[in-house]
Amino acid sequence: MTGTGMLSASVLAAPPPPPLPVLDRPLDAEALAEGLRSFSTSYYANHPFHQLMHEGRLTPRQLQGWVANRLAYQRAIPRKDAAIISNCPDADVRREWMQRIVDHDGTRPTDPKGSPGGIEMWIRLGEALGVPREEMEDERHVLPGVRFAAEAYVTFCKTKPWIEAVASSLTELFAPDLMRKRIAAFPEHYPWIRPEALEYFQSRLVQAPRDSQQGLRLVQQHCTTVESQRRAFEALAFKLEMLWLMIDTIHNAYAE
Amino acid sequence: MTGTGMLSASVLAAPPPPPLPVLDRPLDAEALAEGLRSFSTSYYANHPFHQLMHEGRLTPRQLQGWVANRLAYQRAIPRKDAAIISNCPDADVRREWMQRIVDHDGTRPTDPKGSPGGIEMWIRLGEALGVPREEMEDERHVLPGVRFAAEAYVTFCKTKPWIEAVASSLTELFAPDLMRKRIAAFPEHYPWIRPEALEYFQSRLVQAPRDSQQGLRLVQQHCTTVESQRRAFEALAFKLEMLWLMIDTIHNAYAE
Numbered sequence: 001m002t003g004t005g006m007l008s009a010s011v012l013a014a015p016p017p018p019p020l021p022v023l024d025r026p027l028d029a030e031a032l033a034e035g036l037r038s039f040s041t042s043y044y045a046n047h048p049f050h051q052l053m054h055e056g057r058l059t060p061r062q063l064q065g066w067v068a069n070r071l072a073y074q075r076a077i078p079r080k081d082a083a084i085i086s087n088c089p090d091a092d093v094r095r096e097w098m099q100r101i102v103d104h105d106g107t108r109p110t111d112p113k114g115s116p117g118g119i120e121m122w123i124r125l126g127e128a129l130g131v132p133r134e135e136m137e138d139e140r141h142v143l144p145g146v147r148f149a150a151e152a153y154v155t156f157c158k159t160k161p162w163i164e165a166v167a168s169s170l171t172e173l174f175a176p177d178l179m180r181k182r183i184a185a186f187p188e189h190y191p192w193i194r195p196e197a198l199e200y201f202q203s204r205l206v207q208a209p210r211d212s213q214q215g216l217r218l219v220q221q222h223c224t225t226v227e228s229q230r231r232a233f234e235a236l237a238f239k240l241e242m243l244w245l246m247i248d249t250i251h252n253a254y255a256e
Numbered sequence: 257m258t259g260t261g262m263l264s265a266s267v268l269a270a271p272p273p274p275p276l277p278v279l280d281r282p283l284d285a286e287a288l289a290e291g292l293r294s295f296s297t298s299y300y301a302n303h304p305f306h307q308l309m310h311e312g313r314l315t316p317r318q319l320q321g322w323v324a325n326r327l328a329y330q331r332a333i334p335r336k337d338a339a340i341i342s343n344c345p346d347a348d349v350r351r352e353w354m355q356r357i358v359d360h361d362g363t364r365p366t367d368p369k370g371s372p373g374g375i376e377m378w379i380r381l382g383e384a385l386g387v388p389r390e391e392m393e394d395e396r397h398v399l400p401g402v403r404f405a406a407e408a409y410v411t412f413c414k415t416k417p418w419i420e421a422v423a424s425s426l427t428e429l430f431a432p433d434l435m436r437k438r439i440a441a442f443p444e445h446y447p448w449i450r451p452e453a454l455e456y457f458q459s460r461l462v463q464a465p466r467d468s469q470q471g472l473r474l475v476q477q478h479c480t481t482v483e484s485q486r487r488a489f490e491a492l493a494f495k496l497e498m499l500w501l502m503i504d505t506i507h508n509a510y511a512e
Contacts, residue, residue, distance in 0.1 A: 007317060007320050007321055007324065007387070007391075007397050009321060009397070009399060009509035009510060010508060010509045010510070010511065013399045013400070013401070013505070013508065013509040014399060014400050061263060064263050065263055065265060068263065131263070135263075141263050141265070143265060143269045143270060144269070144270050144497045144498070144500070144501045145269065145401055145404075145501055145504075145505070148401075148404045148405055148408045148498075148501065149404055151408060151411070152404045152407060152408065155407070155411050241400045242400075242404075244400070245400045245401055245404065248401075249269070249401070252266060252269065252508055253265035253266045253269040254265055254266070255266065
């Protein structure tokens, strides 16, 4: 009785392993970008829960469980971005990275014409899916596994070199496709959801490409050795694992 | 369509909520101890995976998945104990707390008559269950959810006041019962496991009562206000949640 064969766990407990390249010499900027993009096969868009979502096969309860839980992740984002800024010695990078915090926390409280911000948009999506604002905000539905995953991401960004935390943000390379699928699928399959509620997905269609280009450029500039490139790939693999764990936890908890 | 009722998640996604007492005034030392002990209803001994284990209903594959994954937790323990020491200004506490690191890391490498330590004993248990040492040590079987849970515990002990981290260790109050169940169940239900492999459980029968008395005494001494007692209860609740998440992740991943 020896391990490996018998010991295979559920295929959903972790994402498909990403194609970590063999790095016997540093990749050029183009090949590095291509290598990072090739990790899309481990993106949580490929998890069955998202496939069911986009095929219109989730129940209102499952959508509600998803939206209420994912708020914990939305709320972690500005904190992880602040952690990156706190570790970064380059004022130009810090200044540019600030926009991400603004995008999530919004500007409306001080500017009536400002943006409500990604977190508030997410709460509104929750309301449109039938979860009262109070139940979103007090996080009563947030599962331990989801909370731990979101906090693991903040801790990663606090404790790793800033450029590795930047590399971990590159799942944004894969986000626009996922947003486009949702924007198409929701009105078609879940017509009871008000279209205005999809504002968050629309906002990410603009922000994610801009942000991922910024992140990719920084990784290309700063990761020019075998060791630093290996760490960039590993950081992205960590983030993909975190997102996958989050959706798998939701999938298990709200299975019908 | 409003939340709570419909939104109930799988009952296994989180432990049964512990009985957080209403604290309108500080509890005396005795009542505080009793209150903390009453959290045993949320201990992961109550998770179905452990019940199956003690009834002899786990397959070798499930036992192997469990033992290989739980090593990640065993390895986190000396790191979380060092984090507690790193935050503690009291030399007497630090000196006493060191024993926990020694218990897990062992003394044999420098003293041939010393103890192999809890981590090494756990690896031997893994070998006895059929997981080769190499597969234990390289953590190839460790699931993301288990790794995140173990790391969340280390992060908790790094970032919270030392006395809250001490309170989180009080799941040791509940450990001896669980160890006794295992020591009885393994030879009866899994006779193919060498009895020497159960050395880890035997060692915890001695260490856990000593350690939990030490931890309880510190919490009684230092948590004498409503606020500090509330934090002690919350710290223990966090730890119970972490242990539960770990076993539930294993349960899901190796379901037969």
